Amino acid sequence: MTAxxxxxxxxxxxxxxxxxxxxxxxxxxxxxxxxxxxSLLVFGFGPEPGQTTSFALSQASDAVQIPVFSLPSxxxxxxxxxxxxGLAGYSTYATYAEKKVGVWLPIAFGLAFMGALxxxxxxxxxxTNVNITGMLVSGVFLAVPLVFGSLAGxxxxxxxxxxxxIEGQLLxxxxxxxxxxxVTSNAYLGLVAAPIAGALVGSLLALFAVKYWVDQIVxxxxxxxxxxxxxxxxxxxxxxxxxxxxxxxxxxQADGGIVLQSLPIPLxxxxxxxxxVLFDHNLLVYLMYAIVIALQIMLFKSRWGLRVRAVxxxxxxxxxxxxxxxxTRVLSVLLGGAIAGLGGAFFTVANGLSFAKEMTAGKGFIAxxxxxxxxxxxxxALMAALxxxxxxxxxxxxxxxxxxxPSEWLAMLPYLATIFAVAGLVGKSRPPAAENIxxxx
Amino acid sequence: xxxxxxxxxKKFGDFVANDSIDLVVExxxxxALLGENGAGKSTLMNVLFGLYDADGGEVLLDDKPVKFDGxxxxxxxxxxxxxxxxxxxxxxxxxxNVMLGHEPLAGSRLLDFSMARxxxxxxxxxxxxxxxxxxxxxDLSVGAEQRVEIIKALSRDANVLIxxxxxxxxxxxxxDELLEIVRQLADSGTSVVLITHKLREVQAVADTITVIRxxxxxxxxxxxxxxxxxxxxxxxxxxxxxxxxxAAKPGATMLEIEDLRAVxxxxxxxxxxxxxxxxxxxxxxxxxxxxxxxxxxxEAILGAIPASGSVTLxxxxxxxxxxxxxxxxxxGFVPEDRTEDGLVAKFTIENxxxxxxxxxxxxxxxxxxxxxxxxxxxVAKVEEFDVRTTSAKATAGSLSGGNQQKxxxxxxMSRPLKLLIASQPTRGLDVGSIExxxxxxxxxxxxxxxxxxxxxxxxxxxxxxxxIAVMYHGTIVDIVPPDTDRDTLGLLMAGGxxxxx
Numbered sequence: 001m002t003a004x005x006x007x008x009x010x011x012x013x014x015x016x017x018x019x020x021x022x023x024x025x026x027x028x029x030x031x032x033x034x035x036x037x038x039s040l041l042v043f044g045f046g047p048e049p050g051q052t053t054s055f056a057l058s059q060a061s062d063a064v065q066i067p068v069f070s071l072p073s074x075x076x077x078x079x080x081x082x083x084x085x086g087l088a089g090y091s092t093y094a095t096y097a098e099k100k101v102g103v104w105l106p107i108a109f110g111l112a113f114m115g116a117l118x119x120x121x122x123x124x125x126x127x128t129n130v131n132i133t134g135m136l137v138s139g140v141f142l143a144v145p146l147v148f149g150s151l152a153g154x155x156x157x158x159x160x161x162x163x164x165x166i167e168g169q170l171l172x173x174x175x176x177x178x179x180x181x182x183v184t185s186n187a188y189l190g191l192v193a194a195p196i197a198g199a200l201v202g203s204l205l206a207l208f209a210v211k212y213w214v215d216q217i218v219x220x221x222x223x224x225x226x227x228x229x230x231x232x233x234x235x236x237x238x239x240x241x242x243x244x245x246x247x248x249x250x251x252x253q254a255d256g257g258i259v260l261q262s263l264p265i266p267l268x269x270x271x272x273x274x275x276x277v278l279f280d281h282n283l284l285v286y287l288m289y290a291i292v293i294a295l296q297i298m299l300f301k302s303r304w305g306l307r308v309r310a311v312x313x314x315x316x317x318x319x320x321x322x323x324x325x326x327x328t329r330v331l332s333v334l335l336g337g338a339i340a341g342l343g344g345a346f347f348t349v350a351n352g353l354s355f356a357k358e359m360t361a362g363k364g365f366i367a368x369x370x371x372x373x374x375x376x377x378x379x380x381a382l383m384a385a386l387x388x389x390x391x392x393x394x395x396x397x398x399x400x401x402x403x404x405x406p407s408e409w410l411a412m413l414p415y416l417a418t419i420f421a422v423a424g425l426v427g428k429s430r431p432p433a434a435e436n437i438x439x440x441x
Numbered sequence: 442x443x444x445x446x447x448x449x450x451k452k453f454g455d456f457v458a459n460d461s462i463d464l465v466v467e468x469x470x471x472x473a474l475l476g477e478n479g480a481g482k483s484t485l486m487n488v489l490f491g492l493y494d495a496d497g498g499e500v501l502l503d504d505k506p507v508k509f510d511g512x513x514x515x516x517x518x519x520x521x522x523x524x525x526x527x528x529x530x531x532x533x534x535x536x537x538n539v540m541l542g543h544e545p546l547a548g549s550r551l552l553d554f555s556m557a558r559x560x561x562x563x564x565x566x567x568x569x570x571x572x573x574x575x576x577x578x579x580d581l582s583v584g585a586e587q588r589v590e591i592i593k594a595l596s597r598d599a600n601v602l603i604x605x606x607x608x609x610x611x612x613x614x615x616x617d618e619l620l621e622i623v624r625q626l627a628d629s630g631t632s633v634v635l636i637t638h639k640l641r642e643v644q645a646v647a648d649t650i651t652v653i654r655x656x657x658x659x660x661x662x663x664x665x666x667x668x669x670x671x672x673x674x675x676x677x678x679x680x681x682x683x684x685x686x687x688a689a690k691p692g693a694t695m696l697e698i699e700d701l702r703a704v705x706x707x708x709x710x711x712x713x714x715x716x717x718x719x720x721x722x723x724x725x726x727x728x729x730x731x732x733x734x735x736x737x738x739x740e741a742i743l744g745a746i747p748a749s750g751s752v753t754l755x756x757x758x759x760x761x762x763x764x765x766x767x768x769x770x771x772x773g774f775v776p777e778d779r780t781e782d783g784l785v786a787k788f789t790i791e792n793x794x795x796x797x798x799x800x801x802x803x804x805x806x807x808x809x810x811x812x813x814x815x816x817x818x819x820v821a822k823v824e825e826f827d828v829r830t831t832s833a834k835a836t837a838g839s840l841s842g843g844n845q846q847k848x849x850x851x852x853x854m855s856r857p858l859k860l861l862i863a864s865q866p867t868r869g870l871d872v873g874s875i876e877x878x879x880x881x882x883x884x885x886x887x888x889x890x891x892x893x894x895x896x897x898x899x900x901x902x903x904x905x906x907x908x909i910a911v912m913y914h915g916t917i918v919d920i921v922p923p924d925t926d927r928d929t930l931g932l933l934m935a936g937g938x939x940x941x942x
Binding site: 297301302303306307309310313314316317318319320321322323430433441 | 490511512514516522524527528531532533537540542543544546550551593
């Protein structure tokens with residue numbers, strides 16, 4: 001009897017297996033095709049014939065002015081959708097021929113899709129322009145805390161310590177930055193203080209995770225709760241009693257204090273589109289560029305980086321060649337904390353805002369996602385953080401244009417991008433092998 | 442460099458791992474440290490290497506006392522160690538692994554990769570290793586990884602090289618290559634300490650042999666000593682080196698495998714049309730270099746991986762049935778990785794002994810466990826299988842490898858069996874345990890059970906088999922009698938067809 005049942009069971013198993021293999025190989029082309037078709041149907045055939053969408057590339061303050069231009073909505077969206085379809089077709093061909101595709105494909109696809117979306121959203125709205133440059137500028141700016149947070153994650157996790165406390169480190173940095181800036185009337189001193197706050201949170205993580213071998217994820221979660229609790233407590237007691245300790249930039253400037261100014265880089269900042277997007281920001285953004293480049297070099301080309309990575313992959317091997325494992329980890333955790341803390345300054349002094357309860361609003365966790373999507377690489381983390389930043393900027397831009405999509409759905413955009421990116425694009429990324437494993441001799 | 446240990450003592454709590462050990466390693470010689478697993482060899486070398494602090498005794502290099510606070514100190518003094526579990530960072534390249542801890546810096550204060558590469562190439566050429574400095578460790582074979590470890594030690598100008606169980610993970614060919622390298626190193630002036638429990642290697646390469654038992658030096662021997670002499674020194678009693686077994690009395694065909702095929706998760710073929718049969722009362726050994734489909738063969742029969750073709754046991758098709766059904770049909774399964782798949786390390790010996798019987802009488806009734814029956818079973822099995830433990834309530838993880846394997850065997854043999862499958866049944870076991878395991882397997886055969894042994898140890902295959910099936914690239918190359926000579930077997934293991942005269 002069993003012999004009769006056998007082939008069915010076999011067939012069933014192999015169907016599952018074949019399906020799984022099929023899906024994992026073809027998920028990218030399938031995803032692209034579905035999105036491109038959606039783009040064609042909704043964005044391409046959505047606008048009424050004759051409607052136009054006007055795009056602005058220059059901002060009022062720019063040296064080189066590019067005039068606002070209008071494009072026929074339907075035609076533009078259809079052309080962009082067809083480009084997206086073409087890219088989906090190429091992806092299908094590449095998968096079939098087992099060719100590797102570069103990063104240009106998802107980027108080009110994303111641009112085409114977003115372009116179609118914006119054209120559709122701005123169709124027939126004569127009073128508002130789709131401000132592309134403005135959107136890109138705010139995308140870079142919104143990505144700042146994510147970049148710092150994910151770099152903090154990279155430094156920590158490369159040494160084998162999981163840092164769930166990025167959220168708390170950002171918040172602590174935001175908190176201390178605004179207090180120091182308010183007391184000294186100098187926002188730049190706030191930037192100096194912010195890393196100290198982050199490193200303090202990091203020192204607690206190091207103490208419990210490295211010295212006392214407490215589960216790193218649990219410690220991280222607890223630290224987040226601790227920082228939220230402490231800052232909220234001080235916010236509603238000390239800071240509400242003495243508002244002069246928690247000043248927004250406008251207030252400080254009115255009192256003659258120094259605030260963070262936009263520092264356009266000569267010449268570079270005058271390049272149309274690219275200039276304002278990349279080279280017309282305040283000091284924190286330039287610090288971010290510098291830290292990304294420095295970390296990328298240091299992690300992969302310096303003695304320090306080699307040792308940190310060895311400790312995160314195989315601590316015992318590092319120990320047997322005379323590297324002090326736990327000291328390396330503690331220093332990495334402190335450095336990571338300082339980087340996240342500096343990123344926290346974004347929320348207050350770099351944004352010109354005063355501190356508010358839980359103002360980091362989950363950015364620390366999106367930063368963690370950016371770190372994973374960036375495959376534990378500084379430049380990868382930068383790219384991923386920028387992706388999330390642009391998703392956020394797109395949400396704001398669509399809100400300004402007044403799109404037909406309800407604002408609650410728009411608010412989900414960055415998080416949706418996070419889920420799709422982490423689930424769909426990560427592929428074969430491998431975390432450091434000794435992550436979340438305390439080193440005991 | 443001359444290395445001398447005087448009265449080294451190391452205690453873990455009440456347990457004395459090293460009891461006043463004296464050892465002298467002359468320059469340019471191979472000194473074998475022979476002993477069973479758990480005799481204290483590795484502890485001694487970890488003390489020497491600065492990983493453990495000794496409770497007494499001293500280390501002398503060229504007659505001068507030295508003190509190491511950590512591996513870094515030991516390496517600076519010229520002592521290198523190749524650990525049993527490789528200390529290589531897997532995503533790193535060979536050059537990165539070799540330079541780790543003493544990185545050459547370029548003028549820019551960044552790593553000098555070209556110098557690191559040159560270092561590897563230089564040493565690799567000097568000893569004929571053929572190692573690419575830019576290869577990532579993950580892509581290397583186990584044998585190549587070991588050569589990287591040796592380069593790593595030599596790149597720090599090691600004058601004394603400690604090799605801890607270096608052949609445990611190697612194929613027979615790789616083992617021979619390694620022994621040649623060891624000889625070459627000694628001839629070029631390096632002192633080599635070879636820690637092992639394998640007698641053949643000791644005889645092949647050692648100049649001096651020190652035997653350690655239960656933390657004490659019990660004697661020294663010349664490499665001319667016979668295997669029996671060495672083994673009895675090591676175990677402390679007479680050991681028979683040949684497996685005592687009568688002629689097989691094969692009965693009817695019990696296991697019949699036809700055209701068995703399987704692929705792995707990446708769609709790579711692992712079993713490519715395997716067909717053979719095993720008769721009742723016969724031992725069929727599957728020989729082959731690791732990774733040629735042996736693991737998958739055992740798992741496919743058990744039903745742990747999907748496969749196509751046919752596996753019949755006593756006329757019943759096993760393929761496509763759940764593992765539980767396969768076991769109930771009378772299959773005993775000893776997995777190749779006992780700590781991972783054979784036992785639950787944190788469970789007691791008692792519970793491990795009834796893992797696959799717990800849903801049956803007498804161990805449980807109506808969902809309630811019968812503690813008394815489990816205890817009685819454990820006491821009986823511990824006695825019968827000579828499991829050396831303080832109590833049957835100790836965790837399986839606290840046992841030595843040999844005793845863990847006895848627990849697995851005891852469990853698998855406590856059901857009436859038609860087929861016993863044992864993968865690498867004696868991997869990592871000491872001489873005494875190997876002897877015991879082999880005896881039990883032969884007893885099972887003589888009971889009329891069909892026995893399928895999968896082993897990459899050629900000695901074991903030759904000793905146990907009534908017939909040898911050689912596997913290569915997912916197929917059975919040939920099935921040969923057990924008196925086939927080693928060279929022919931080696932050739933078959935490399936995929937060559939036997940030339941019949």
